[in-house]
Amino acid sequence: MRRITRIATVGIASAALALSATACGKTSTEGKSEKKGPSAAIAYDIGGRGDQSFNDAAYAGLQKAEKDLGVKGKEAEPSEGESDADKVQRLTELARAGNNPVIGVGFAYAPAIKKVAEKYPDTTFGIIDDTSVTGKNIANLVFNEEEGSYLAGVAAAKATKTNTVGYIGGVEVPLIKKFEAGFVQGVKDTNPKAKVLTQYLTQPPNFDGFAKPDLGKAAAQGQLDKGADVIYHAAGLAGTGAIEAAAKAGKWAIGVDSDQYNQAGLAEYKDKILTSVTKDVSDSVYNLIKSVKAGKPQTGEVRYGLATDGVGLAESNPEFTKMTDVTAAVKKAKLDIVSGKIKVKTTP
Incomplete structure (x- = not known):
């Protein structure tokens, strides 16, 4: 496995270096003692964690699941100029390791999820911002x-x-x-x-x-x-x-x-x-992890709109x-x- 540089939550200048790292998906738990119990994984979109936006919102959902549900979270970063084959390898590694669910952050994961979900029918796969790929074990987390x-x-x-x-x-x-x-x-x-x-x-x-x-x-x-x-x-x-x-x-x-x-x-x-x-990418990630842990995994289109505060306008x-x-x-x-x-x- 190629190694990556972990992208911390940093300022603009440092975050711009995110794509200089190369990876197939080192997880955040690498090098730490493994805990027993359920685990869930997210594979980040372009920019990786530390983008102050989309990927960080997904990470917040994983953090919440770790805290509230006792789930062990794993993360995998993108690599610069990666192909669909790289994404397939990343998702396969996460699924093979027993993570459930495995969530692709962004529509770019659609081709890879289509391939990997068929090979791991007992694992729930989530994809954010895409409805083009469907399956009995795929949850499409989408927003208005x-x-x-x-x-x-x-x-x-x-x-x-x-x-x-x-x-x-x-x-x-x-x-x-x-x-x-x-x-x-x-x-x-x-x-x-x-x-x-x-x-x-x-x-x-x-x-x-x-x-x-x-x-x-x-x-x-x-x-x-x-x-x-x-x-x-x-x-x-x-x-x-x-x-x-x-x-x-x-x-x-x-x-x-x-x-x-x-x-x-x-x-x-x-x-x-x-x-x-x-x-509300954070809650979409959290809700999917929670549903899997409860034994009633979400599948199909799960839509978040203005009526349910799934999208909105911040007033901070x-x-x-x-x-x-x-x-x-x-x-x-x-x-x-x-x-x-x-x-x-x-x-x-």
């Missing part, structure tokens, strides 16, 4: 990202002073276009005169747009130069660069997946993180909560989405 993004659009449209806001997507794939669709709709429904600058960092099969903060920083700077004073990113680790650029310019950033205001690695910029579109920044006109508009929009009065688009 467009709904949370609509609320971000409402907030951005109310907070902007220049009538220009920005959206930065990591990689131009259908999932990330859902974020764009909801955000743009929320902006336009709230302020038809507002302009939305949209940019994607990379095109598949290049997934650096989820991994390299310098790309997010450059894109945000370009939008700032064009007058944007609120920038929303859906770019994982790369998006931390966008937050840095906005904050240093004294403008607002809107985070994604985790409540990025509370991420330790972004503490330097937190005052300018207006809010974040949250996805006190400056955001002081903006009563903004928060009132967000609250009304949430009620209208949940009631069905507002239908949020899933494509731009």
